Amino acid sequence: MFKILQKSFSVGSATADYPNISPRLAKQFRGCPEFEFEVWSDARPAAEACPTGAIAFHDSDGVRRVTVDYGRCIYCGECEAASVDGAVRMTRKFELAATDRRDLVLTAEYTLHPDGTHAGLQLAANGPVLEEPGKRIAEAIQNLLGRSLAIRQVDAGSCNGCEQEIVALNNPVHDIERFGIHFVASPRHADMLLVTGPVTRNMELALRKTWAATPDPKLVVAVGACGISGGIFGANYATMGGVDAVIPVDVYIPGCPPRPEALLHGILLALGKTRQRTRSHPFQ
Numbered sequence: 001m002f003k004i005l006q007k008s009f010s011v012g013s014a015t016a017d018y019p020n021i022s023p024r025l026a027k028q029f030r031g032c033p034e035f036e037f038e039v040w041s042d043a044r045p046a047a048e049a050c051p052t053g054a055i056a057f058h059d060s061d062g063v064r065r066v067t068v069d070y071g072r073c074i075y076c077g078e079c080e081a082a083s084v085d086g087a088v089r090m091t092r093k094f095e096l097a098a099t100d101r102r103d104l105v106l107t108a109e110y111t112l113h114p115d116g117t118h119a120g121l122q123l124a125a126n127g128p129v130l131e132e133p134g135k136r137i138a139e140a141i142q143n144l145l146g147r148s149l150a151i152r153q154v155d156a157g158s159c160n161g162c163e164q165e166i167v168a169l170n171n172p173v174h175d176i177e178r179f180g181i182h183f184v185a186s187p188r189h190a191d192m193l194l195v196t197g198p199v200t201r202n203m204e205l206a207l208r209k210t211w212a213a214t215p216d217p218k219l220v221v222a223v224g225a226c227g228i229s230g231g232i233f234g235a236n237y238a239t240m241g242g243v244d245a246v247i248p249v250d251v252y253i254p255g256c257p258p259r260p261e262a263l264l265h266g267i268l269l270a271l272g273k274t275r276q277r278t279r280s281h282p283f284q
Contacts, residue, residue: 015175016261019268023261031093032254033079035068037108040087042117049082052225052232064118068106070096071228071242074256096254097266101244104228104252148180149271152190152214156207156246157239158197161257162224166194168260176264187211192219192270194263198230198239199246211247219270221251223263228252 016023043066047055054072058065079088098104110118153166169176170183184190187210199207211220222243225231235241243249253266 014172015178016173018174018261019265025092029092029259030075030077031091032070032073032075032096033077034089034091034093035106035108036087036089037066038121039085040066040083040108040118041085042083044116045082045084046079046088049078051076051078052229052234055079059112059116062112063122064110064112066108066110069229070104070106070254071101071252072225072231073254074225074232076256094255094259094262095265097262097269098252099250099269101228101249101252104254148182149192149267150182150184150190151192151194151267152184152187152210153194154187154196154207154210156195156197156203156227156243157200157233158224158226162196162227165257165260165263166196166223169263174260174264176267181267187214190214190218192221192267193247194221194223194267195243195247196223196227198226198233198235198241199243200239201237204240204246207243207246219250220247221253221266221270222249223253223266224258225254225256228254231256 043055043057043064047057047066052072052074054069054074056067056069058067075090077090080090082088096104107123109122111120111122113119153163155163168174176182187193191214193211193214195207197203211218220243222228226233227243230239230241233239235245240246251266251270253262255262258266
């Protein structure tokens with residue numbers, strides 16, 4: 001025991017000071033894709049390569065409407081590989097949590113050449129906007145709840161990728177309890193439900209009962225592409241799709257899976273600690 005304590009003191013603090021400073025990202029870390037709509041000559045290759053339908057297009061009367069849905073995106077990078085014009089590139093950005101599902105959807109309209117490529121950008125909206133973090137975490141939790149935040153995590157059909165990142169929130173590096181946030185075993189003791197996975201039809205009733213058992217005021221956070229839209233599974237004979245198909249959702253955290261800092265950013269967004277970094281605005 002003495003040697004363990006001696007080693008702990010010699011190592012010192014291992015906790016990352018996020019969100020006060022930017023996290024240390026691994027060299028191989030891959031965040032969300034970014035789209036330069038003005039130079040995107042053709043969205044078809046990226047849309048055809050996307051495994052979840054996060055990129056889609058619709059042609060009508062010589063106009064192509066392109067839609068990019070971060071709620072479906074799994075950050076696989078296939079869109080970047082398929083786009084030869086360099087208009088799509090993978091970034092290291094991960095703070096995409098949003099309180100409105102529509103804020104995760106980007107749209108653009110193009111006039112078309114006879115060969116089907118884009119002749120010119122007409123309109124684009126719902127692009128990303130960067131904003132600075134807001135007030136201190138402890139103050140936000142105190143103002144909203146008057147005490148610490150208790151979270152009940154619900155696996156509604158996840159592959160357990162998101163669960164691994166959620167578990168990391170409690171390790172010495174991320175140490176979510178330093179903010180007065182802790183996980184509880186029962187929804188009756190919870191202030192927030194952190195829901196993962198496409199909601200399987202076997203879990204639909206259980207999720208509804210869990211939500212009903214959580215006392216007001218309660219918050220619901222949908223985690224990952226599956227929790228937002230059903231992800232690569234979508235809605236089918238076995239799954240309902242996203243969490244908001246079953247219960248109301250307050251915050252959506254994109255990713256597949258979202259890293260611990262992205263989860264923390266979404267939780268703090270639900271509490272009002274940090275401002276949303278993606279919101280609807282006219283494309284410029």
